[in-house]
Amino acid sequence: MFDRDIWQEIFHSIRSNKLRTFLTGFSVAWGIFILVLLLASVNGMQNGFYDQFNDNASNAVYIHSRTTSKAYAGFEKGRRIQFTNDDVDYIKGSFKGDFEFITPVFERSTSARYKEETGSYRVMAINNEHIFIQKVNISQGRYINKSDVVGGAKVAVIGKKVATDLYKKEDPLGKFIEINGLPFMIVGVFTDDKDEGAESMIYAPITTYQRIYSNTSDIDQIMLTYNPDFNLDEAMDFSNKITVLLKRRHKISPDDQAGLRIWNTAEAFNDIGQFTGILQIMSVVIGLLILIAGIVGIGNIMVFIIKERTKEIGIRKALGAKPKQIIMLVLLESVFITALSGLIGLLFATGLLSLVGPLMDAPAFKDPSVDMSTIIIATIVLVVAGMLAGLIPAIKAARVKPIVALSDK
């Protein structure tokens, strides 16, 4: 197979038939080009989708209280459910090992002031574990820490928008911000390049904030992350168990969908995964169909080549070429053309991607690219394709009777 002579034969044949080789190769290069672009596009969509959620931990679970829609246990429907710190403690106590981080959330819109500048912002009061759930990106200073929460410190972490609104060019770190008429010291600034709206938020310790609101223990939301070792089923099982227990605890009918809302990221990720999975399969199928067209094209041209070379093959057989040698000659030629032109298609496609890819940054489309495995698979597909395309013509060639080379009188 790696005989120098057979390659010389192949190059001879290719060189003396440039147009034919080009036309053959083009259809394969085109097929691979499209296949790679398709796969890359799906990849881009997938990246885009995940990116949308990547702001938060991929194993986050959010629990909101709502209003009941069914009468249950002596309560009328339309009852407002209110979570308290006890609910958080209850989850902590009941699901040891099932969760990673957990925080109560208390949220209010308030006005904030620094010197003459004022603005209206949303304050989210949380504990120190919150940063691991929503992945807050600290650009300056630090986040709310455990001693802030335990001691009920009047500290705040402000978004970049708040900083530029109120502090202009001043460095906000260590300065005070007046929230609800009370001074909070700024210990950190955060940014969020996915969501500029988030940058006009203020984070404060939950204990401090609950005290401001007349020592309440009410909370609006519970955020947690489940054990990252969980698979999808375990994760869903976990959030279902929380739902059941919280419903029982707050006397919500088990089949009341409205009483509380629990949102498990795993589910969303799974949906996206399935969606892009289907897209990926579809694109592979479409790409392969295009490739098949290319292969049929090559097969077609190879059959034509064999017809054209019937006499030559007859001569070779008369000179003692074995059928195996003839098959090898034809097969290698088609594998060589397919593989080479496929690689050219691959190069063009990846070249185009690396040129255009970085320019594309639509919300649901990011970084379209193909990974190594795709390239390897494509290469294998190509070689196999070349074999298939060459096989029938090769067998046909091997069957050429040397008699035809003689019967030319």
Add this chain to the structure above:
Amino acid sequence: MIEIKDLHKSYKMGSNSLHVLKGLNFNIKEGELVAIMGSSGSGKSTLLNILGMLDELDEGSYTLDGVPIKNLNETKAAQYRNKFLGFIFQSFNLINYKTAVENVALPLYYQGVNRKERQEKALKYLEQVGLKEWAGHLPSELSGGQKQRVAIARALAAEPKVLMADEPTGALDSQTSYEVMDLIQKINDDGNTILVVTHEPDIADMCKRIVHLKDGVIVEDKKVDQVRASQYV
């Protein structure tokens, strides 16, 4: 060298069967130069195809250098062709994108001879046919006579037991024909067994024996006084 016994061959043409060779018997000894003559349709090409293992016989037997030629598969036939036979065709049948020396080296390639030895041998045989300085030329750059000489060198290169020439002068003018026949005679003088299929009496007269075929039977098989082609060259 060649033994043919009661050779029959017929071709099916729809429901009819065309009996082409009707029981041929003859032997060719080593070193002979035999002309097979006959008009078209006499069966001489069919006979050559069978002798050349390009076609199979229906009945009878064919022994080549003591080896019975029967029920050969493609691979075996290819091996035997390569080992036993050298072909010379009317239309030369050189591979047009290969140079003269590459064409001559081709049967050696199929014999599994290594590159260097192939090149040497091919050049040696080109020299023998007087075309050493044309080694690097493509067939399209050669005249008809030169092409046939390259083809003869190619047939010789495999060092076959028998050379089979199918109308070797059919595409050449008389002067060139004589040159080619001169070459064939010289090769025969070296002891090679050669079979020439022709319908030209003057070419046949340059052989040592003429087998005359008509309607599938041998009507005449005689030794002749060889006319040397060199006198016309």
